[in-house]
Amino acid sequence: MSSPVFELVGPAGVGKTAVLHAIAQLAPLLRTGVRIDRIRQLPVITWSLVALTPALVDLLFSDARLLLPGLRHLGRLRALPAEISRAQASRHQAILLDEGPVFSLGRLSVFHHAATGRGPLARQWRQEVARWASRLSGVVLLDAPNDILAERIRGRVKPHPVKGAGDREVHAFLDRYRAAYQDIVGRLTTDGRVGIVELDTGTATIQQVAADALTALDRWSRSTGTAPAHRGT
Numbered sequence: 602m603s604s605p606v607f608e609l610v611g612p613a614g615v616g617k618t619a620v621l622h623a624i625a626q627l628a629p630l631l632r633t634g635v636r637i638d639r640i641r642q643l644p645v646i647t648w649s650l651v652a653l654t655p656a657l658v659d660l661l662f663s664d665a666r667l668l669l670p671g672l673r674h675l676g677r678l679r680a681l682p683a684e685i686s687r688a689q690a691s692r693h694q695a696i697l698l699d700e701g702p703v704f705s706l707g708r709l710s711v712f713h714h715a716a717t718g719r720g721p722l723a724r725q726w727r728q729e730v731a732r733w734a735s736r737l738s739g740v741v742l743l744d745a746p747n748d749i750l751a752e753r754i755r756g757r758v759k760p761h762p763v764k765g766a767g768d769r770e771v772h773a774f775l776d777r778y779r780a781a782y783q784d785i786v787g788r789l790t791t792d793g794r795v796g797i798v799e800l801d802t803g804t805a806t807i808q809q810v811a812a813d814a815l816t817a818l819d820r821w822s823r824s825t826g827t828a829p830a831h832r833g834t
Contacts, residue, residue, distance in 0.1 A: 604632070604689045605822050606736060608701040609814070611743030612778040613761060614753035616802045616810070620743060621699050623811035631818070632693035634700075637680050671713055674705035678729045682736065695822050702733040703740060703785050710781040734789045739796035739821040741814045742786060744779065745803035747772040796821045 609624075611617050625633040681702065688696055698704075706729060709715040715726035751771040754761050763771045789795045798817040800810050 603686075604693055604695050605738035606685055606689075606696045606698065606701075607739045607741065607818055607821065608698040608703050608737060609741045609743065610701075610703045610707070610782055611802075612750060612775045612782070613763075614750035614757075614775075615743040615745055616753070616807060617699060617743055619807045620802065620810050620814065621697070623807050624697060624814055627811055627815055628818075630692070630694045631815075632688055632691065632696045635681070635684050635688050635696060635698055637677060637684050671709060674708050675725070677705045678702055678733075685736070695818060697741075697818065702729065702737070703782065703789070706730060706733075706785050707778060707781045710785065711777050716781065716784055730785065730788050734792070734795060737789060737795050738824075739798070739817060740786050740789065741817060742782060742797060742799045743802050743810070744799060745801060747775050749803045750775055 609617055609621055621633050624631065677700075681698075685696060685698075706715075706726065709722070709726055710717075713722060715722050717723070718726075748768075751768060754764055754771065763774045766774075786797050790797050796817065798814070800813055802810050805813075
C-alpha cells in the first residue's frame with residue numbers, strides 16, 4: 602500500500618517551517634517535504650506547459666508580471682505526482698508536504714483569480730483540485746490572528762512583499778490567503794475522503810502544534826493501514 606500523503610499549509614508568518622522541523626524530529630519515519638528535481642522532470646514540465654497553453658494565455662492576460670510564478674505553480678502541480686510516487690517507494694511510512702498542491706493552488710487563486718474565473722486557467726485549476734482530492738489523505742491548516750502574523754512577518758530576516766506595509770494592507774493580504782486556503786480545503790474535503798485539522802499557532806508552542814498535527818496524521822494514516830512512527834512528546 603502506498604504511503605499516505607498529507608500537506609501542511611497556512612498564511613505567511615504562521616510558523617510552518619518551524620512546525621515542519623518539529624514534526625520531523627518527532628516522527629523519523631515521516632518524510633517531510635518533497636522537492637521537484639527540475640532536470641529530471643524537465644520533459645514532464647515542458648510537455649505539461651505545452652498541454653496547458655490555453656491556461657498560459659489566461660495567465661499572460663491576467664497580469665504579465667506574474668506569468669513566470671504562475672507557470673511555476675502550474676508546472677509544480679503536474680510534476681509533483683511523479684516525485685511523490687518516487688518518495689513513496691522509500692522507507693518512509695507517510696509523506697508530509699510543505700509546498701504541495703494546496704500551496705500552489707492557493708497562489709493561483711490569490712494572484713490569478715483561478716478559483717473564480719471562467720476561462721481555461723479556471724478549468725485547469727478545478728481539474729487539479731479534483732486530481733489532488735484523490736491523492737491527498739489530509740491537510741493540516743495552520744493559522745493565527747492577523748496581528749500576530751503581521752508582527753512575525755515584520756520581525757523575520759527574510760524579505761516578504763508586505764513586510765514594510767501598513768496593518769490594513771498586511772491584514773488584507775493575509776485574509777486573501779486565508780480565504781483561498783479555506784476554499785481549496787473545502788473543495789478537497791467535499792466527499793469526506795480528505796481529512797482536515799485546523800491548528801492555532803498564535804498561543805500554542807511549536808512543539809504542541811507539532812504533536813497535535815501528528816495526532817491527526819496518525820489517525821488519518823490508520824484509516825489507510827499505515828501510521829507515521831514517532832517518538833512522542
